[in-house]
Amino acid sequence: MSEHDHPLQRAAARELEEAHGLSPAEAAERAARMHERLHRRFGTWVRRELIIQRREDHSEKSREVRGEERAAASGGELFERLSLNIRLQHATMAVSVIVLVITGIPLKFHASGWAKAIIGALGGPDVTPIIHRVGATGLIIAGLWHLFYIAFTREGRWNFKQLIPMPKDAVDAFKQIVYYLGRTDERPKFDRFSYVEKFDYWAVYWGMVIMIGSGTVLWFTDFWLRFVPKWFTDIAKEAHSDEALLATLAIVIWHFYNVHFNPHKFPMNRTFITGKISELEMREEHPLEYERLIQRRQNARQSARDPEPSQASRDSLPASEGGSGGHSRREGGEERREAPPQSGGRGGRR
Amino acid sequence: MRRLLALAAAFFVADLVTAQAPPPEPNGNAAAAARQCNICHGKQEFKTVRPDGSVRPLFVDEAAIRDSVHGKWQCTDCHADVDKIPHPAPLAQVNCQRCHFGGNPVGAPERINYEGYVKSVHGRLRLAGNTKAPLCQDCHGTHGIRKHTDPTSRVNKAQVPSTCGRCHVEIYADYQRSTHGQSLLTKGNLDAPSCTDCHGEHSILAPKETASDVSATNIPETCSHCHGSMAFNTKYEIPINPVKTFKHTFHGIANELGSKKVAQCASCHTAHAVLPAADPQSSVNPANIPATCGKSGCHEGANANYARGRFHIDPTNRDSGIIYWVALFFKILTISTLAALLVHILLDLVKKLRHGHAGGHHGE
Numbered sequence: 001m002s003e004h005d006h007p008l009q010r011a012a013a014r015e016l017e018e019a020h021g022l023s024p025a026e027a028a029e030r031a032a033r034m035h036e037r038l039h040r041r042f043g044t045w046v047r048r049e050l051i052i053q054r055r056e057d058h059s060e061k062s063r064e065v066r067g068e069e070r071a072a073a074s075g076g077e078l079f080e081r082l083s084l085n086i087r088l089q090h091a092t093m094a095v096s097v098i099v100l101v102i103t104g105i106p107l108k109f110h111a112s113g114w115a116k117a118i119i120g121a122l123g124g125p126d127v128t129p130i131i132h133r134v135g136a137t138g139l140i141i142a143g144l145w146h147l148f149y150i151a152f153t154r155e156g157r158w159n160f161k162q163l164i165p166m167p168k169d170a171v172d173a174f175k176q177i178v179y180y181l182g183r184t185d186e187r188p189k190f191d192r193f194s195y196v197e198k199f200d201y202w203a204v205y206w207g208m209v210i211m212i213g214s215g216t217v218l219w220f221t222d223f224w225l226r227f228v229p230k231w232f233t234d235i236a237k238e239a240h241s242d243e244a245l246l247a248t249l250a251i252v253i254w255h256f257y258n259v260h261f262n263p264h265k266f267p268m269n270r271t272f273i274t275g276k277i278s279e280l281e282m283r284e285e286h287p288l289e290y291e292r293l294i295q296r297r298q299n300a301r302q303s304a305r306d307p308e309p310s311q312a313s314r315d316s317l318p319a320s321e322g323g324s325g326g327h328s329r330r331e332g333g334e335e336r337r338e339a340p341p342q343s344g345g346r347g348g349r350r
Numbered sequence: 351m352r353r354l355l356a357l358a359a360a361f362f363v364a365d366l367v368t369a370q371a372p373p374p375e376p377n378g379n380a381a382a383a384a385r386q387c388n389i390c391h392g393k394q395e396f397k398t399v400r401p402d403g404s405v406r407p408l409f410v411d412e413a414a415i416r417d418s419v420h421g422k423w424q425c426t427d428c429h430a431d432v433d434k435i436p437h438p439a440p441l442a443q444v445n446c447q448r449c450h451f452g453g454n455p456v457g458a459p460e461r462i463n464y465e466g467y468v469k470s471v472h473g474r475l476r477l478a479g480n481t482k483a484p485l486c487q488d489c490h491g492t493h494g495i496r497k498h499t500d501p502t503s504r505v506n507k508a509q510v511p512s513t514c515g516r517c518h519v520e521i522y523a524d525y526q527r528s529t530h531g532q533s534l535l536t537k538g539n540l541d542a543p544s545c546t547d548c549h550g551e552h553s554i555l556a557p558k559e560t561a562s563d564v565s566a567t568n569i570p571e572t573c574s575h576c577h578g579s580m581a582f583n584t585k586y587e588i589p590i591n592p593v594k595t596f597k598h599t600f601h602g603i604a605n606e607l608g609s610k611k612v613a614q615c616a617s618c619h620t621a622h623a624v625l626p627a628a629d630p631q632s633s634v635n636p637a638n639i640p641a642t643c644g645k646s647g648c649h650e651g652a653n654a655n656y657a658r659g660r661f662h663i664d665p666t667n668r669d670s671g672i673i674y675w676v677a678l679f680f681k682i683l684t685i686s687t688l689a690a691l692l693v694h695i696l697l698d699l700v701k702k703l704r705h706g707h708a709g710g711h712h713g714e
Contacts, residue, residue: 110603125607180697196694203687218600222649231659231672237600238665238673242680246687254691263702 009035076279079293083155087275089146093204094272096138100211101248103132108241136215143208156162162192166200169195191288202257207247214240386435387425388412398439414494446486466553482517489513508534510544512655524622527631531622541576541585548572557621564621566610570596589669595662618642627661634661 013031016022022030035343067293082090103122106115149156173195175188193201217224219263259269271277282290390396391410398406410654410682415421426432428444450457467473467486487495489505504513511531515522525531525545533542548564555562563572574593576582583591596602596615604612618634625632633642636657644652663670665677 069665107600107603107607110606111597116607125604125609126611177697182701222651225649225655226651226653227655229655229658234659234663234673235676239680242677242684245681246684249684249688250691253688254695257695257699263699266391302356 006035008038012038026168028216076276078276079282080275081271081277082275084275085149085153085155086159087272089142089149092138092145093142094133096142097251098248099135100139101244101251103128103135104244105248108245133219136212136219139208140212143212159192161199163198165195165198189284189287190288191292194285196258198316200258203250204249205249207243210239210243211247214243384498410493418493418495419493420493420495421498444492445486462705466551470550470554471556472554478489484517507540507544507546508538510546511535514545521622524620528620528622528624529626529629530624541582543576547575564616565610566614567605569614569616570602570605574662583604590662590664592662595664598663598665613648617646617648646687 009031012034013024013027016027016030017024018025102118106118106128109115119125119128123133146156150160151157168191172188172190175184175186176195178184179187214236217233218240221233259265259272260267262269277285279290282293372603385392387410391408392412394409396408398408399409400406410425420428428448429441430448431437431442436492447464449456450456450460450464452460468477472483476485482633491504494504498505498507501508511522511525511534515525530542533539534544548593550563555565557564557566559565560567562568570593577588578591578593580591583589593616597606601613605614623631623633625635627634627636629635630637632638639657640652640654643649643656649656660671660673663673665673668674697704
């Protein structure tokens with residue numbers, strides 16, 4: 001009888017027999033009746049307990065999602081991708097661009113109510129040009145800062161070299177599309193900067209040149225008109241207005257998708273604040289850089305064990321494989337022997 | 351406001367006083383009654399000498415009255431204070447509102463924008479005691495009032511400039527020289543604007559008043575009544591829509607957003623001496639552009655470079671030269687870039703959503 005075989009039922013029958021002095025037959029019968037109810041209650045209890053546990057798991061997970069613990073938990077080591085210098089450049093530019101867009105784009109849609117509302121709220125057409133020029137100053141500072149960065153810092157030069165478009169980028173783009181279309185499961189392997197990132201960089205470069213160039217003509221029209229004919233300033237006006245729209249749309253659609261609304265990054269890729277990416281992200285998004293990094297690290301470890309470190313291998317080490325300049329390079333060269341996972345990895349600042 | 355009330359009250363009281371007599375009615379004896387006045391006023395040589403020594407003719411042309419809109423009324427219907435002959439001089443100012451008020455029993459036109467007049471710059475000055483400011487009869491005339499549709503009426507479109515010009519002498523001179531004035535006064539082209547087409551009629555406000563049709567912020571709208579339509583512009587060989595193209599310049603944008611500092615139509619073309627750019631007298635003739643741009647502290651030190659290029663540019667028009675090509679370049683660049691980016695986003699999104707939920711880099 002399978003019913004008797006159930007441990008719960010057997011336990012109940014024994015209890016009835018021993019503690020309550022029932023006859024075995026009666027105990028078995030009662031136990032059989034009790035079994036179904038017990039089973040149901042037990043099931044309810046298990047379900048409730050499971051729900052509670054699941055909820056705890058979930059809240060623990062979402063807590064982890066915030067901050068670096070999550071990245072560390074899912075990806076191991078953290079890699080510094082954006083140095084403090086470049087993050088500050090980005091912040092300066094981002095704030096400036098937001099100011100410029102808010103005070104500039106309404107001019108392109110001057111006939112619509114929302115444009116009038118924004119300009120009115122900011123103090124009217126005699127005030128917003130001043131705000132716009134404050135934003136412009138910020139953008140010019142960011143632009144000059146960046147030019148100095150790529151010209152006069154080792155880190156900047158190294159990053160800039162990696163940003164130069166190569167034939168591989170066209171091939172990568174093609175491969176990526178093929179992958180998107182499901183023709184292959186193999187994704188192109190990106191180095192430090194994928195073709196998408198290179199496009200972003202050069203789009204901004206182009207935008208800065210056009211906007212600052214034409215904007216300066218418009219800002220100092222009377223000065224410029226001492227030397228150039230009016231049609232030159234007309235070109236500046238047209239270019240400024242058109243490129244403004246293109247840049248704004250590119251930022252809102254493309255950049256915001258890549259760093260905010262992309263399902264893998266939503267609601268926000270925090271790298272522009274922390275400067276770090278997880279090992280998993282590193283392996284998935286920049287496998288070539290990752291592999292090279294690991295290789296270098298092994299070489300470094302090797303040379304550290306060697307009494308005479310190979311000069312060649314140290315020289316070929318980029319200024320900053322992790323992107324944070326000579327400081328971390330020194331760390332990388334001398335100290336990174338065991339590279340504990342949580343120490344920030346190559347280029348990490350702990 | 352208090353002044354307005356006072357004025358309204360004054361007129362109301364005047365109304366009551368004059369309305370003591372029954373409302374005037376067409377009278378078969380009008381001719382006979384007029385003949386009585388004609389005893390004196392029918393004589394060409396009937397004049398008076400004012401205290402300042404000037405001579406004022408007192409002759410009244412009976413024929414002019416008979417042909418006027420008031421031909422059927424007696425002299426005393428308007429000059430209601432005449433109750434005996436000879437009457438003491440001078441008579442009170444005729445009050446048109448005796449008849450021209452809403453719901454009047456004698457069928458006098460009621461469309462009269464009396465409210466507008468009271469609030470207008472003319473009405474307010476008059477109320478403030480400026481006797482040079484015009485009353486109804488100063489523009490519409492006295493004995494020879496005719497409908498505005500009558501070409502001989504002082505308020506007929508073609509006559510308005512000379513009517514206004516009685517006081518606004520210099521502006522009238524500018525206007526007569528302008529393309530608008532020449533068209534209307536010399537060529538009799540009724541497409542051309544008279545004073546009232548831009549300034550309004552009874553409710554004329556000073557240009558510095560925001561609500562004025564010719565205030566800095568309203569001028570483009572006022573000019574667009576004619577120049578906003580390409581049918582009109584092509585008729586007069588203006589190849590582009592000057593209002594639409596203005597609105598796309600920084601001047602036009604700031605103007606539309608409410609700036610009173612920036613140049614609007616009249617800043618460059620002048621308010622009354624508007625002339626085609628080809629005319630050497632025009633403020634927008636290339637030779638005069640430096641002076642025009644440089645005036646009133648706008649672009650101090652403006653030089654000939656300010657005239658080198660097109661004005662009123664429509665970037666979508668192939669005739670706009672280099673601007674057309676620049677605009678086209680950016681249009682193509684924008685559309686192609688965004689199309690490529692959107693396709694890339696869409697492909698990426700579809701792939702990622704298909705390959706697992708949002709929120710992690712869990713192996714694909």
